[in-house]
Amino acid sequence: MSISGQVVFESEDLDRTEEFLCSSYAPMRIGSGSQDAGAHITRVASESVSADKLDLHFDMSYDVEPLGRICLCDIEAGTIEDHQVAGWAEPAAFAPGDLFSFSPPDRPYSGRICRARYSITMLDPAVLTRVAGAEKPVELLDHNPVSEAGARHLRAAITYVRDQVLSAPDVAEQPLLLSTATQHLAAAVLAAFPTTALAERAGTDLDAHPQALRRAVAFIEAHPDRDLTAAELAQAAGVSARAVQLAFRRHLDTTPMAYLRRVRLDHARAELRAAAAGETTVTQVAARWGYTRPSAFTAHYRAAYDELPSQTLHGEFLAAAQS
Known part of the structure; x- marks a missing residue:
């Protein structure tokens, strides 16, 4: 070598x-x-x-x-x-x-x-x-x-x-x-990372069923403001952490953490839309939904909604749609 x-x-x-x-x-x-x-x-x-x-x-x-x-x-x-x-x-x-x-x-x-x-x-x-x-x-x-x-x-x-x-x-x-x-x-x-090697192990692949996914999704949507871990999601779903990962990939083509991030972004977007002028800032909303880096929040937000969080806060896209 x-x-x-x-x-x-x-x-x-x-x-x-x-x-x-x-x-x-x-x-x-x-x-x-x-x-x-x-x-x-x-x-x-x-x-x-x-x-x-x-x-x-x-x-x-x-x-x-x-x-x-x-x-x-x-x-x-x-x-x-x-x-x-x-x-x-x-x-x-x-x-x-x-x-x-x-x-x-x-x-x-x-x-x-x-x-x-x-x-x-x-x-x-x-x-x-x-x-x-x-x-x-x-x-x-x-x-x-x-x-x-x-x-x-x-x-x-x-x-x-x-x-x-x-x-x-x-x-x-x-x-x-x-x-x-x-x-x-x-x-x-x-x-x-989840890998195909883990899927070969007994039980993991079989446990990645829709029922486990539904339990994990319900837990995420009920607690989007909590610092959720893979272990907590696994416990809520009643399967292993690897099985949860495989279930999200197999049935939703995403990961648990990516799903959690999208749920949090949806909540952040609703908060930005509902905010009165001068009531809050993008940085404050981002921090409330788990983003310590505003640049990361902006990048993920723009990828999800094709607009900047500041535009949502100031109602620019809504105003453009109504004009």
Whole structure:
């Protein structure tokens, strides 16, 4: 298992950036309406895993062929919008603090990155299958982690592999250390996301039935203002947390946390619509519904309703519809 060393790329030329991204990831087309296309990228990689930090000072559209790898994205600043993967029912939006799987290894995807600073970690799917001890190739069943705790653990594993292993030549050149660190990362991915490996275990797949889903949905809609956990939803549904995750994916094509977020957004929207002039602010409403970062609230709100929360608060869309 070899290590390639650190690569640093910096350019304001869109064509050069596209060429670098194609060589680092997969064939793609990028575009921008901005004259300033400044990009700064650092990359460390081995044969099985790579870790990049990207800082794009412009809005960039992307249309990417299948990567052939597990691809994880962690956003520090900016947003990713209109992210559409082949087979998804609708596009998604991501904001600072979001850690997610960009796309299954065998599917193309497209979208728009808006002046974002983020990291990309890619892992050979064969490592995931080997660590899971599965007979068939392991696939992620969702692009979001099952819990905040799983996301935190995965983020720590990514940081360790990137900063303490791949970025340290004396460590990365040791095959056993590199292999162990890569398997540690794969284990963190398996713990963070629902996967087909878990569906093979007795009971989990069978428990993902409509009755469990109805109980979980009723619990979410009755307690949208509570800091709900995967364990609480599982208890309310009477099945395991993994079974709840599979039930939402199978019957609603979403995740429990994404469903909870949409319910909270609906409540926030109703509150914004009902507010009298000067009575509240978007930041206050966002905080009441679990958003500590107004930028994340705005990104998710715009993706859900195709309008800004400030426009809802000031009645701009309602006024336009009545005129």
